[in-house]
Amino acid sequence: MLTVYLVRHGQTAFNVEGRVQGWLDVPLDAVGHMQAQRVAQRFAEQSIQAIYSSPLLRAADTARSIARVRGLDVIFDERLREYHMGDWTGLTLEEIRLTMPSGSVLDDPEGSIPNGESAQHMRERVVSFLHDLVAHHAHDSVILVSHGGTLGAMIGTMLGLPVARRHPFAFGNASVTEVAYESGRWRLRSLNDRCHLQG
Numbered sequence: 587m588l589t590v591y592l593v594r595h596g597q598t599a600f601n602v603e604g605r606v607q608g609w610l611d612v613p614l615d616a617v618g619h620m621q622a623q624r625v626a627q628r629f630a631e632q633s634i635q636a637i638y639s640s641p642l643l644r645a646a647d648t649a650r651s652i653a654r655v656r657g658l659d660v661i662f663d664e665r666l667r668e669y670h671m672g673d674w675t676g677l678t679l680e681e682i683r684l685t686m687p688s689g690s691v692l693d694d695p696e697g698s699i700p701n702g703e704s705a706q707h708m709r710e711r712v713v714s715f716l717h718d719l720v721a722h723h724a725h726d727s728v729i730l731v732s733h734g735g736t737l738g739a740m741i742g743t744m745l746g747l748p749v750a751r752r753h754p755f756a757f758g759n760a761s762v763t764e765v766a767y768e769s770g771r772w773r774l775r776s777l778n779d780r781c782h783l784q785g
Contacts, residue, residue: 605676638663
């Protein structure tokens with residue numbers, strides 16, 4: 587059985603301001619670094635065979651905190667990047683809505699953000715990554731550090747949900763979601779666990 591722990595990166599200043607980050611390389615803020623250390627401690631006594639991460643700085647630094655505790659190297663994979671948000675990068679949701687006509691691409695899986703990425707393209711890169719993960723880690727426990735949009739697309743893919751930009755899942759900063767792959771099926775074990783951040 588393959589066990590996968592999906593970790594969202596720690597907090598950034600853009601998270602606090604409600605700004606879209608996409609592929610913009612926004613670093614962790616002070617709270618984000620603390621969250622990264624706490625999620626790392628969560629895995630301190632756990633058997634982990636590999637750590638994969640988005641190369642974007644906020645995910646990479648979260649992954650490196652975990653890797654130091656586990657004595658592993660981080661494997662960076664471009665397919666774990668956040669949605670490419672194109673012209674919306676750096677904007678708040680309110681600012682984005684002011685630029686759009688009714689019937690926006692937020693609700694259209696085939697639609698692309700201006701100079702950005704469609705939900706369908708995101709699904710394709712997530713499917714490609716998961717295929718390789720299953721092929722190389724059939725009996726391992728693996729950590730993936732990524733982004734809210736990417737994790738949503740990943741869970742939607744695992745559960746066989748229709749392609750859509752917004753799935754009914756929330757991923758707090760430094761949250762852990764656990765899934766398992768066995769006998770050709772994905773199973774969701776826990777979602778958006780942040781207990782390690784308390785106290």
